[in-house]
Amino acid sequence: MTAPTLATPADLADIARYTQTLGQQAKAASALMAKASTATKNKALTTLAALLRANVQALQTDNARDLVRAQQAGLAAPLVDRLKLSPQVLETCAQGCEQLAAMPDVIGEIIGMKQQPSGIRVGQMRVPIGVFGMIFESRPNVTIEAASLSIKSGNACILRGGSEAIESNKALALLVQQALLAAGLPADAVQLVQTTDRAVVGQLITLPQYVDVVIPRGGKGLIERISRDAKVPVIKHLDGNCHVYVDDPCDLDMAVKVADNAKTNKYSPCNAAEGLLVARGVAAQFLPRIGAIYAAKGVEMRADPEALALLQAALPHAKLLAATEQDWFEEYLAPIISIKVVAGLDEAMAHINHYSSHHTDAIITRDHMHAQAFLREVDSASVMVNTSTRFADGFEFGLGAEIGISTDKFHARGPVGIEGLTSLKYVVLGAGEVRQ
Numbered sequence: 333m334t335a336p337t338l339a340t341p342a343d344l345a346d347i348a349r350y351t352q353t354l355g356q357q358a359k360a361a362s363a364l365m366a367k368a369s370t371a372t373k374n375k376a377l378t379t380l381a382a383l384l385r386a387n388v389q390a391l392q393t394d395n396a397r398d399l400v401r402a403q404q405a406g407l408a409a410p411l412v413d414r415l416k417l418s419p420q421v422l423e424t425c426a427q428g429c430e431q432l433a434a435m436p437d438v439i440g441e442i443i444g445m446k447q448q449p450s451g452i453r454v455g456q457m458r459v460p461i462g463v464f465g466m467i468f469e470s471r472p473n474v475t476i477e478a479a480s481l482s483i484k485s486g487n488a489c490i491l492r493g494g495s496e497a498i499e500s501n502k503a504l505a506l507l508v509q510q511a512l513l514a515a516g517l518p519a520d521a522v523q524l525v526q527t528t529d530r531a532v533v534g535q536l537i538t539l540p541q542y543v544d545v546v547i548p549r550g551g552k553g554l555i556e557r558i559s560r561d562a563k564v565p566v567i568k569h570l571d572g573n574c575h576v577y578v579d580d581p582c583d584l585d586m587a588v589k590v591a592d593n594a595k596t597n598k599y600s601p602c603n604a605a606e607g608l609l610v611a612r613g614v615a616a617q618f619l620p621r622i623g624a625i626y627a628a629k630g631v632e633m634r635a636d637p638e639a640l641a642l643l644q645a646a647l648p649h650a651k652l653l654a655a656t657e658q659d660w661f662e663e664y665l666a667p668i669i670s671i672k673v674v675a676g677l678d679e680a681m682a683h684i685n686h687y688s689s690h691h692t693d694a695i696i697t698r699d700h701m702h703a704q705a706f707l708r709e710v711d712s713a714s715v716m717v718n719t720s721t722r723f724a725d726g727f728e729f730g731l732g733a734e735i736g737i738s739t740d741k742f743h744a745r746g747p748v749g750i751e752g753l754t755s756l757k758y759v760v761l762g763a764g765e766v767r768q
Contacts (some may be wrong), residue, residue: 350527351535354490355542357520358463362488364413365521366460376483376515381429383507384422384476391417394503395472402496410600410665414470425476428733430443432484439486442759456756461487462544464753466735467492467558469550472500477507477726477733478547479522485753488521490536490543490562494550495528501527537562547748549736567748569713569739571663571740572602573689574721577680577706579697580613584621586718587614587696591622593720594694596629600665602737603692603724607660607678608671615673618649620646627651631667634659636672648707677702685711690739692716692724694747713739713746 365373384391394432395417402412438458445455447703453555466478466489482489493501505524512519525532537546540563547567548558554570576594578587591605610618619642626633627650634655635643643652659670660683674680677695694716695706703717714724714737724747726734736742744752 337765347529347531350540351532351539354525354536355463355539358488358490359542361518361520361549362460362462364518365483365486365488366462368486368517370439371715372517373437373486374433374514376435376511376517377429377480378513378655380476380480380483380508380511381426381433383511384426384429387417387503387507388422391421391500391503394499398472398497400579401592405496407496410495412471413598415472415497415500416688417472418545421473424727425473425480425733428477428727429743430708431727431730432480432733432750435484435750437484438754440581443756445761450767451763453761455761457759458751459752459757461543461635461753463488463490463756464735465490465492465543465564467533467536467546467548467550467554469494469554470497471549472497472504472648474549475501475524476508476733479505480733481753483512485750487519487753488523490523490525492525492533492536498528502520530768533558534561536678537564537566540564545743547736552560561645565743567736567738567740567744567752569602569689569691569737571689572604572691572737573607573661573687574603574605575607575609575662575684575688575694576605576694576721577609577674577677577684577695578611578614578618579677579680579695579699579702579719580611580679582614582696583698584614584618587618588621590694590696590718590720592625594670594722595626595631596667597720597722599667601722601725602663602665603721604665605721606662606664606669607684607687607696608669609683610671611676611680612638612673613676614644615639616666619643619671619673623647623650626669629667631669633669633671635671636673639671642673643671663689666745668726677705680710681706685709688712691733691737692721694719694721713737 441458442455468474508522509519543564545565548555559566576591623643632651634653690712690715693710693712707715726747726749736748737747
């Protein structure tokens with residue numbers, strides 16, 4: 333295998349030519365990836381895991397340059413937090429690669445094979461999508477998640493990370509290409525855009541002859557722009573306005589534990605809870621307890637009048653504000669949460685379906701029928717019973733890694749793993765039959 337084709341200064345000066353080259357190289361590599369054996373793909377993944385563990389210190393050195401630059405530029409604290417490549421983050425990436433390697437290879441799988449009256453047998457085969465473009469912000473670990481899923485699913489990908497993570501992303505992408513070459517796979521199967529010029533994004537999303545799907549992962553502005561301008565299909569989610577609904581009846585101790593974790597385990601991810609809904613029947617018991625925890629952790633609570641009165645009576649010195657209409661729509665990504673008292677299950681579901689971003693929503697309840705209704709009727713990509721919204725994650729769902737969390741209903745929904753990067757084509761098996 334040849335070494336990766338690196339961009340030259342002349343290429344980078346001509347963005348259209350550079351992006352065209354990326355597309356051509358990805359298309360050529362995708363043909364080789366589609367026919368790669370399971371063992372070869374798994375070797376690339378396990379090699380990548382080993383390289384990540386062997387290069388923790390070097391990766392953190394590159395990451396530190398990004399962190400310093402981000403802080404000097406005044407990047408918001410949640411975005412700086414997303415930028416960090418801690419040893420724990422890198423270990424999670426390595427484990428994700430190994431988990432993917434251990435999973436069955438779905439490429440070539442044939443499902444639904446049925447004999448037809450004509451004598452032919454018709455089924456569907458799972459195949460790679462081909463080439464996907466990934467456009468993401470802040471989190472450099474996405475480079476590994478996208479690359480590892482691309483390898484396992486037999487695709488090629490073009491990755492364009494945010495300018496704030498360019499040093500981290502370059503270092504990670506080099507490790508990916510080393511792993512590909514060590515397994516006998518083309519280095520161009522995973523290409524990182526080497527320039528921070530935003531014009532590359534505009535070019536990349538208008539190349540259907542090379543790119544089969546684009547996956548934006550970042551702020552609402554980025555995703556809206558790509559959805560508007562792309563000439564190729566887009567798998568997207570706009571934001572993560574997630575809710576926890578505390579039902580009547582419920583286990584109050586469980587409700588406190590889950591509502592605390594869903595909000596405060598980490599403020600910056602899209603699966604953190606931004607809204608807390610509480611049934612009127614348990615509000616007087618529950619709200620002072622969860623409010624005391626939020627207050628101790630510095631969480632600002634923006635509440636409707638009923639919740640505000642209960643919280644103010646119990647916690648006169650807490651950060652309490654009257655919620656506005658906009659608060660019900662808001663993805664804070666910060667130690668802020670909206671709180672509302674509702675009559676019960678129906679009002680909670682109506683509120684979620686109206687205000688949420690259809691990402692992840694959870695109910696805490698002892699009522700089986702309430703739980704079943706919530707699962708059926710809440711129109712979100714992940715719907716949960718008696719557990720934290722923070723579990724809405726490809727790694728936690730056992731997918732090995734995720735390319736993103738889609739709030740679309742087509743082609744994929746929820747955490748997008750291997751199957752979300754594949755397509756189904758019909759296969760027909762015959763023995764000389766002809767149509768009459």
